[in-house]
Amino acid sequence: MGELTIKMPDVGEGIAEAELVEWHVTPGDVVREDAVLAAVMTDKATVEIPSPADGKVLWLGAELNSKVAVGAPLIKLEVAGETHEEKPVETAPPPVPEKTVEPPKAEVAKPQPASVNAPSTTVARGVASLRSEGEKPIASPSVRSRAMEAGIDLRQVPGSGPAGRITHDDLEAFISGVNRPAKQSGLRPNTSENEVKVVGLRRVIAERMSLSKSRIPHITYVEEVDMTALEELREQLNRNRKADHPKLTILPFLMRAMIKAIADYPQFSARYDDDANIVHQYGGVHIGIATQTDTGLMVPVVRHSEALDIWGCASELNRVSEAARTGTARREELSGSTITISSLGALGGIVSTPVINYPEVAIIGINKIAVRPIWDGTDFVPRKIMNLSSSFDHRVIDGWDAAVFIQRIKVLLETPALIFVEE
Template sequence: MGEYVIKLPDVGEGVAEAELVEWNVAVGDVVQEDTILASVMTDKAAVEIPSPVEGTVKWLGGEIGDVVAVGSPLVRLEVAGEGNVAPGAPAEAASDPEPAPVATAGTETAPTPPAPPKREAPRPASTGAPRRQGDRPIASPAVRGRAREAGVDLRQVRGSGPAGRITHEDLDAFIEAGPQPAAGLGLRPDTSVTDVKVIGLRRRIAEKMALSKSRIAHITYVDEVDVTALEELRAQLNKNKQDGQPRLTILPFLMRAMVKAIAEQPAINAHYDDEAGVIHRHGGVHIGIAAQTPTGLVVPVVRHAEARDVWGCAAELNRLSDAAKAGTAGRDELTGSTITITSLGAMGGLVTTPVINHPEVAIVGVNKIQVRPVWDGSQFVPRRMMNLSSSFDHRVIDGWDAAVFVQRIKALLETPAMIFM
């Protein structure tokens, strides 16, 4: 028997280190060639690390959230034969080629969806007392995500893995067993504290938001828009759309209105390099669409919106949204925006204060559409109203210019025929 050391390979993008976001194996597991061992992340690029050989896991080189340097030992396997490390030699002496990373969401290579985990038949539901209060359940991020979606408290699930680790099979068995009997009746205080380590995409989001708020002097301008005519036009276009055309939401109309408004105010479509003191005004309008995914907030980019009509914007928006939610969007599809739209759809509230996507200088926030009474000069009439909450970098965009920009978008949306002229 020998030892085979797998090092963190060069995951591309010119980076020297990556964050460990998930272990797919534990010490003692038997792995086959191409078994996914771990997932690492750099920027918004997630990469899965496969095993190049068959063997038994002897050692794991880090904990979730650790930052690992490229070339550092990641996993040690016990293998048949000599392995790639001489007995007693340090792990750095490993000489066999490192495994090629498998690109997933956010990488520059063509994404390959990860194979679904192999599941055994559900085991009988675990019995016995739940995990002691205050003990943190041990489970992978994938298991935790499934538990959140199913409304399962992992403290009530017995783990069958090493050190009580909760596996997918343990969760399946718990869900199949149905609701667990209550320990007792009556109300009682909950003194538990759950520690959630900020890792992966959530860490990237936190860093980006902190950068934006610390560097950009935000000014937020809010105005209401009467979208009654726009909604009537949108319904008519959807009713008469041709086969193959996407269903229109309000966002493609907003995108086209922004393109027209930017043509009159090019300073809005820019990046501000505050370290160099240079504003980069872009001719192409690359609109980022903030989208919520199971793993967190990402911003897929509709490139060259100025060269797309309403249908073209809608089709590209649908494609990118599906890819982002499935985790297959490439890095080039998640970067490079020059201005951003953020929308919470039906949950959009009345007013928001959007955070600018650094280094951009503007972001347009869409709030939900509501029927409100509007005075037409002689009486109150019901109209479909929507607020736009837009933030601007006040270091380079004056309040007057911000107001002119939003007012131009408002005029286009309230008279939607102008969008097509």
């Protein structure tokens, strides 16, 4: 009989030592070739140390949780034959992070000659492969035990794990006679970075938003509005509209409700010159319509909306919005608003916090309509509910006044006949 001294293996990536975290054997144990003797941990991974030969454990060279230098004696085995030189064992290196390159295309290799212990298989390069001549298979004890029970020679089983390690899936595929390709995730880290210069309209928008938020202390007030009656009226008006009348959306109704509310509370159709400390209140209601275009957010203006009926508001709204989207809006159609509407249409969400169109003092934001169960005093009934999310310049608009203004709009929208009453 002879002795075989197993050294601490080189686990790769320039690591000089590793921490011994687990012994799988004790002195006196009889081990078989490829049985796991110990496990060591680096800052990259935990690596198992297999036995290079059959033998009996004579000596353990390190304490648990101690650091062991690469090449240091780790364990001694009593083996058949003469005394063996000290030798390191080969282990599966820790996984290496994937490089951001195109994966190699799989090429089907020629079938391997049949083994007496296993069926022939077809192997895809880069997916799972057999090891070179004389190379020992790498596998966990449970895989080895299962292979032994099935009478499988692991040297004939392609491994898809790190360093060709054989997994349970590899063994299962081999037993079934089909070499299953290793699962290849389509997910890859994306390390790209794009620099987008903020220029043109986008820069103007950025400057105006920054100016608004830096100079205006915003207060946002949200109220729930029952739009059921208005929606019924809108559908009826659209069914019976004249040929030269545009199709009505919610916005013309909101515009007319705002006009009537502003008649009672003129401080909301205003612009604040904060350098001169002067609030300019306007008799004319010039409503800005926040409009998304291919180049960014623009605010075309429906001027003197107080002089337009519901159909006139709809027509002018359509005209200036289309001019903004097509880039044909005139300068005067993109300036001079005294209060603005913000709407995301069907994407309106539940609540928003619209940014005031500086130097105005108020912006009215509408959210999407949703059918919700509402208690009517005796039962829950389905109603079409929409939130109004509105922001105000808190330097000149008190929270109470903002709430009163929105409540007035709410009453008009929930009782749409009042919108058409001339006072």
